[in-house]
Every structure is written in C-alpha cells, then in structure tokens.
Amino acid sequence: MLANKHILLIVGGGIAAFKSLDLVRRLRERGCRVTPVLTKSGAEFVTPLSLSALSASKIYQDLFDLTDEAEMGHIELSRAADLIVVAPATADLMAKMASGLANDLASTLLLATDKRVLIAPSMNVRMWDHPATQRNLTTLQGDGVLVVGPNEGDMACGEYGPGRMAEVPEIIAAIDAALSDGPLKGKHILVTSGPTHEPIDPVRYIANRSSGAQGTAIGAALAALGADVTFVTGPADVLPPQGVDVIKVQTAAQMLDAVQSAPAADAAVFAAAVADWRVANAGDSKIKKDGSGLPTLEFAENPDILATVSQMTVGRPKLVVGFAAETDDVIANATAKRLRKGCDWIVANDVSPNTGIMGGKENAVTLISDAGAENWPRMGKEAVATALAKRIAEALA
Template identity: 80%
Template sequence: MAKHILLIIGGGIAAFKSLDLIRRLRERGHQVTPVLTRAGAEFVTPLSVSGLAAAKVYQDLFDLTDEAEMGHIELSRAADLVVVAPATADLMAKMAGGHANDLASTLLMATDKRVLIAPSMNVRMWEHAATRRNLATLQGDGILVVGPNEGDMACGEYGPGRMAEPMEIVAAIEAALTDGPLKGKHVLVTSGPTHEPIDPVRYIANRSSGAQGTAIARALLGLGAQVTFVTGPADVPPPHGVTVVPVQTAAQMQAAVRDALPADAAVFAAAVADWHVKGASDSKIKKDGKGLPKLTFAENPDILAQVSGLREGRPKLVVGFAAETDDVIANATAKRKRKGCDWIVANDVSPATGIMGGSENDVTLITADGSEDWPRMGKDAVAARLAQRLADALG
C-alpha cells in the first residue's frame, strides 16, 4: 500500500544516495515530501530533489507563505513516516537534545509519527562517545535506525559510518510501515560466531554460519519489530532493514549488546566462544623448532547471564540458545536455570545432524513450564515460529 514519506536530507556526502532513495520509493508508489537542510543543499540541488520527488522541496522554517498556515506542524504530521537520510552527527545531536532551530529539527520535534534515521558520518565521529550517547538516547526514545555500514569513507578512512544503501533503507521503511504484532517493539538479536585472536593471523572460532540468527532477525522485522542485529563474522549476510552492529570478539559483542539496550526482548542466537587466548600475540607466532607455543586461556564474558541478571533495563523476554552434542534437554534445562533467562532454544549440533552450518534445525523450546519439541524444519520456519511466540509473549 502506498504511503507518504517525509524525507529529511542532511548535509553529508551521502546525500547523493537520497536521490536514488527517492526514485526507489516513487517506483513503489510512495509519495515523498522532501526537506533539504542548508548543509544538504551543498551536496544535492533543490531542483534535482524536486524533479525526482515530483514535489516541492521545503528548506526554510520561516517561509511566510507556508507558516501562515503553520506549515511546519502540518508537514510533520501529514506523513506516515519521517525518514532522515543521511542523518549526520549534528542532526542526531539535535534530535537527542531536543533542539529546534531550523526546519528539519523543528519537524522532528513536532511530529507525532515514527522516525527512521540512516546515520552517515566519519568513522571517528560514529565511534565518538557523544555520538554513542546520542544514539542510545534516540533508540531509547523509539527512533528507528538503519545502518550505518562498514566500508571506505569519502575522507579516505575505513570503518563503520557509511550510510546504508538505498534498498536497505527502503526495506527498513517498508518494515516500519508494516502493521505487525511487534510494531513499536525493539528486539536485540545476536548472531554468528566470535573470533578470538591467537595472533594477527590465527583465531579460535566455531562452525556457526549465522544463518539461524539472521533468519530470526528477518522474521522479527517482518512482524514489525525494530531489530538491532549484533553479529560476529558470519557466512550469511545480515538482512536488510535491521540495525547491524558487526563485531569480532566476545568482548566486542558484550559492549555492543550493552550499547543496544534498552530492548523489549533479546534473542541470543550467537555462538559466542567460551574462551579467549590471554595475552594474544601482536605478531605472527613462528615455528622455531623449540616446541609448541604455550597458550593460556581465559573465560569470555557470559553475555546471556549478564543481561538476564540485570536489575534495571532487563528486557521483558530474554531468549538464549543451547547448542549441545549430548544430553541436549537436560543440559539446556540446566543452562536456562543457571543463566536466569526466560527461554532456551536447544538443538543437537552433533556432526551427524548437519545442523551447524546447515539449512535446517531441530529444536526444543524450554521455558519455566517445561519443554516443547518442534519438528525438524528449515531455519526460516524455525525463525518464523519463534518470532510469533515472542510476539505472543510480549502481547
């Protein structure tokens, strides 16, 4: 169904992607009303934006013709969704601080509709403590986020901060506009393995492909949830429309999970390594003929137990996974009690099952009420069933 999108174009080199975003939205029948910030107009012209949107471009808060009818109020509430792409560090700071000193920030303060942002900035700006605080504030306020991605920057640096691609933003927009049972809910999902370094070229890992976690994130998104997807170096790419946080190690995943809270529910599908090498070498370990290198192991943080045990900010529903090779139900039941989570999804990952890294799963859902065996099915089907159960539980 065609919807009305209010698109705020911030000032950054990624503003050029907003032109393609407008085109993609119009192809799908959506109406786009563009708002171009003063800085945004340094990167794209009002004429090009207006031509693609087939609509007037709004730029000035003090346009007397529009303000005679309180145009900024009308603009902020006539759309079905407000999208900010690119969302610069400055715009995010204004949103988090409640500023309203130009048209874009005033619209964002005055709107009664959901807001989706697509952050875009230099990697150092994205990783700055102030930006992390602002992001946490915005997510706590219910602001939806898509991206940013990792890659080469226009400034020559590499890392997270690239604005999500137009089709990723389209997917996030359409998910936000979907009326599903999880609309307005924020769900955190972890996925994939972690890589614990031995030296710069070697690491400890496992055979997790990330397929089940990715399928769960996609299913939750389909039910209308806002999904933060914290993923290790998985084989399966993350779904479009979720907020992707890539990590490598268990310690990085722990920090990413902490930053992603608060959430209404958390699903810990990642296969986090139990140990890391203490004092990993900064240079490649060489064979020197003097025997095997001595590696000392230390335990990784127990992310599931930490979140389950939170006194403040604990998600209403915490779901863990138990990948076992023997005594599956007994071990998983004990794990649920030990970790303090609400549910455990248990599966047998013995080599003979073909589940680890495969396309199917055979799970048992364990709750405080007992265990429930599910038939073997594709991982997408498992994800759909689990997402619906989660939606039912959150009410």
C-alpha cells in the same frame, strides 16, 4: 505496504545525499508520496530541482517561508506524513535531535512531530565512533527513533569502517517495517548474543571465537517483523541491532542476571556462545610472570542459561530456542542437547575451522525440534535470521 503512504524525507548534508535521489525514485515506484525537506548543507550535494522532479512535490528548505508559516506550515509538515525519514542523518542532525535543538526547518520538524522517525546515519568513521555520537545514538534510540545502518566499508574520505549510509533497498525495508505492524506485533522476544568474557585477572579473560553476527541478525530480523526485542549481548565484534532494547554484559553470570531481570517474554532465542567455565580463583590484580612457575587456574561451571529458562515452571516463554555449535556428530550432539536442556528448538551448526562459520558471514544450520532435523542450505547469516524469525512468528501465531 508502502502504497499510498506519505513519507517526509529530510536530506542532510554529506556525500551520501546522492542516494536520497534514488530513494525518492524507488519510493515513488512503490506508490509512496514523498515530500522532501532539503537542509542548507544538503543543498551543497543535491539540487532542489532534482528532488522536486523525482518527488513531483514542492521542496521545503526555509523555516521562515512567510507563505507557509502564515499557516504554521512547519507544524503541518511534521504531522501530515506517516513517517519521517532522515537520509542521510549527519552527526550534526543527530546531535540536534538528541539535544532538542530547533534552529532550522529540519530540526524544527523533528522536534514538533508526533510521528515515528527513521534515521539513516552517514559520516566519517571517527565521527561515528566518537563517544558524543554514540551517546546521541543511545539517546535517540531511547526516545524511540528508528535507525538503519550505518554500514561498514570504504568512505569518500579514504578511510574504512562503519559510517557509510545504508543502501537504498535497506532503507526501504526499514521504512516498510516501520509502517507495518508485522506478524510479531505485540510480542516480546528475548535474544542473547555474542561471547562471554570470563576474567582470569583484570587484564586477561577466557572467551571463544563468536563474533555475535548471527545473534545480531536474529535480533534485527525479529524487530523487523514487529517484535519488541530485549537484546542481551556479550562483548561482540559487531554493533547491536537497531530498534531493540540492548543490555550489555561481560560474563555468563551477568548474562543470566540480565535474562532473569528481563520482562516476561513470548519467546526466547539463546544465540549467545556462553563460556562453559569460569576461573574460580581469578586474580584481583594482574598475575605476573615472575619466574616462580606457571599459575594454577581453578575452573568452575558457569550457570546454564538455556536450561534455566527452558525448565522454568512459572513464566516460561512459549517458545525457547537454543543454539548448538558443534565440531563433531553435529546432529546427534544437538539432538541430545535439546532433550537435556528442555528447550523447544535447537539451531545446530558445524563450526569446525574448515567451515569458516564461526566469525564468518555465512552459516549452515539444522533446525532440530520434535518434528526431527531440518537441514537448511548454507546462506548469509541475515538470511538465516530472516528464516528463523519467520518460523518463530508462525509458532507464536
């Protein structure tokens, strides 16, 4: 998909800028034409000569280059490429993009372009978690900017957490997806993910051990195949996927409202671990341990989101996929659940404590449909998501 494509690569300042050299090399290996734009701070980490040699292209750095600007070079640069990639995208660059500032070549190109933009954020974990950066991220995603990463891990500053720039193969995969229509182009898919929190009082709640990792991976895999994804998530441990429409909820009732308010979908994947019950007599203020005895909690059933959508008579998605997290008789219980709920597929897994699946990085699932039960080998949750997304694309073809 990348052969003969033209990438305008903006290299921001940061230790991760060294990865941009490998990115250029790998893109060129795939037949891409790469035009680098090196920011002033980026030049503190990589040299113009290195970028020029690897890209076999002129390097652009100065907005007021008289030769280029005589022909409005910044406008031509911003629109001649098939895709603009910012790697690394620093907190400063993201802030400029979100605010519409244009005081150097890179920010001017980003404001003047009519092409899609993909950013690979890279910064200190506290900078990434700062409310200002998160506001900027939300603004950029709302503007249609694509995002890959950041990853979690050790940083050059000695801290640990999210903020590491995505690895080069991940960035190339995101570029490939951005330039590809994909088999799910034009399809709208609804995905639910994460746990729900059912209040006991304002400071306590009932929940489960779901991290939201599998649902997040599914949302990302569907988006990578070109789908427009509405991603409804409870309070998960992981960040939502990039390039999707994120709706955050807390309770099962809120999740049902979000699902019913979402645009009509071609398929729906209910990966959320929705609490079966809520506390009917939840306190408006904190329940105190005052020696008067144990509190009495009254439980009520939560709405069944999967069954509600599966049994719709009008507007039902063509394909409805449920999940069954079981600890006993996995296949039998999941098969019975599929029939009881009325969904098309059930993705079943054994979440017994010894499996390490609930909250872990791997999954071992069985896909249950009219055709029977198909056991998949244990693999990473991203690989499970990719395989499921491909099956969904085949079903919707």
